[in-house]
Amino acid sequence: MKHLVIRTLAQARRVAVILIGFTILAAGLAMIVLPGPAIVVIPIGLAILATEFVWARKLLTSVKERIARMRNTTRDRR
Numbered sequence: 001m002k003h004l005v006i007r008t009l010a011q012a013r014r015v016a017v018i019l020i021g022f023t024i025l026a027a028g029l030a031m032i033v034l035p036g037p038a039i040v041v042i043p044i045g046l047a048i049l050a051t052e053f054v055w056a057r058k059l060l061t062s063v064k065e066r067i068a069r070m071r072n073t074t075r076d077r078r
Contacts, residue, residue, distance in 0.1 A: 021052070
C-alpha cells in the first residue's frame with residue numbers, strides 16, 4: 001500500500017510540473033504578440049518542462065545560446 005501511495009504522489013507531482021510548465025510556456029508564446037516579457041517567460045516555462053522532457057532541455061539549450069548571441073551582438077555594437 002505504501003508503494004502505491006509513493007507512486008501516486010510521484011505521478012501527481014509529474015502532472016503538476018507538466019501543467020505548470022505548459023501553462024507558463026503558453027503564456028510566454030502569447031506574449032510574443034501580446035504585451036509582456038516573452039523573452040523571459042518562455043525560458044522559464046522550458047526550464048520547468050526540462051525537468052521532465054528531453055526535448056524541452058534541448059530547446060532550452062538552443063534558446064540560451066540564441067540569447068547569448070543576441071547579448072554579444074548588442075555588446076559588440078556599443
